[in-house]
Amino acid sequence: MALRDFNAWLGEFRESISSYNYYVDFEKVYRNVDKIKVELNILNSLIGEKDIEQKFLDLVSKYPEVLKCIPLLLAVRQQEIFAMDDKGSFKYSFKVQNVSPEQYSYFMTATGLYDLLSNHIINNLVDYVCGVEVGLDSNGRKNRGGHLMEDLVEEFIKETGKEYYKEMYLTDIEKKWGVDLSSVSSSGKATKRFDFVVKTENQIYVFETNFYASGGSKLNETSRSYKMLSQQIDGSEGVTFIWVTDGLGWKSARKNLEQTFEVMDTIFNIKELEDGILSEVLI
Template structure:
């Protein structure tokens, strides 16, 4: 299979493998909002308030639990928020209040939340929080993108007849591989000092395959780093009898790191794209020499 032309191979890389669930995980969005829905509705009573500072103080004194909603209104996941200005520096705890109500009023005023609420800029804090959660969840696309490639490769592994936890294994560490099949992997673990984890491990009668998967829709320095590290890994595993490193990668992001990828392609036998997966069975890809 090393008769392949790199430029031709790279030209077949995909723009995207996004499915419908890639963009926003609405189940998670609604679950997170539901967890504070009661408190948000209590805060809704402040919308349009003519005396928001005193109304906020009365509300917090009566329902201190409403404070836990505040970080989300600023698109912050943490329960503590640090702030500093000419009047001092403060760490506000919104799960276990640690400052006076007066100081929390300062926070609400200086962050602009009082203005947001009293001037009817929003009409419903539950709806507003849902929008904020949706925005925050969009940050998870990178992780979901990685899982998309993992899931795609796993579907082909299953299609080839391999059975999970019997002939293929997900997220397996070097020490687990060593213990399960009594194979010496010290060449890739720096004599046991590093603990690498493979996305998948496939076991055939004559070989153990350690598999990495990734998809890069955009460029960046990480791609060069990945290509170099996988080149090193491929060269190290060549010295181990009974073990083969396999890399499934794709994505137009590689165009910006094509030279590093080509260097790895030149020395690595088992490097494949989605097009390779679609044109051959996993068994054929693994067994080709």
């Protein structure tokens, strides 16, 4: 492999790898709304009602299943909500009725939901909850972001045609191929899971992947720990550690990354994967 320049290598790092479905998983949003669509339509009858409290009590008496929708109207996923004021404290269950209908009605008043419905601030609860779900789904971007890099790297591994495994524990690697990784596991005291493991005729390659769009102290620790991990694995015959990382967040932690880069031949960025580096390395 040709000699690499750290500054040039770091200069290839990317701002983002976000795909179009990274921002909102609309399929998930629609699934969640469909689960309670009937109940939401029943609650729609409260919109614009002047005597909304009595109407609500009548609905809960006739259709108690509408209660399960209420937390989501407050953008809450849990089916139990704790609330307190000068009249006392209550833990409301919206899965199994645990307080009187009148207490649920008080909850609707105190949280502002009656005002939302009776004053026509919204016109349709199905549309409203769809918007709530979009907002809640934005919290899932962190998880989706973590998988974006894994998905990207997996495609390049597939292109090599090599045998590979996802999310494999160190102990499983030892058992499957009879290799000694005690230097990594502290003689079996620690567990470690690798994002990918590639098995070729002559070697086992264990992969870690990550992408950092923004900086932080975590990056320095990540760089140091992977440097140590690489050195530990170097002492294990037949096993090679590969780290694929990218993202402009590394600009704030470049010194620690450079130290790892200088001692680790198998640290790669996305550009190198695109240029076919894995086909050269996985032998």
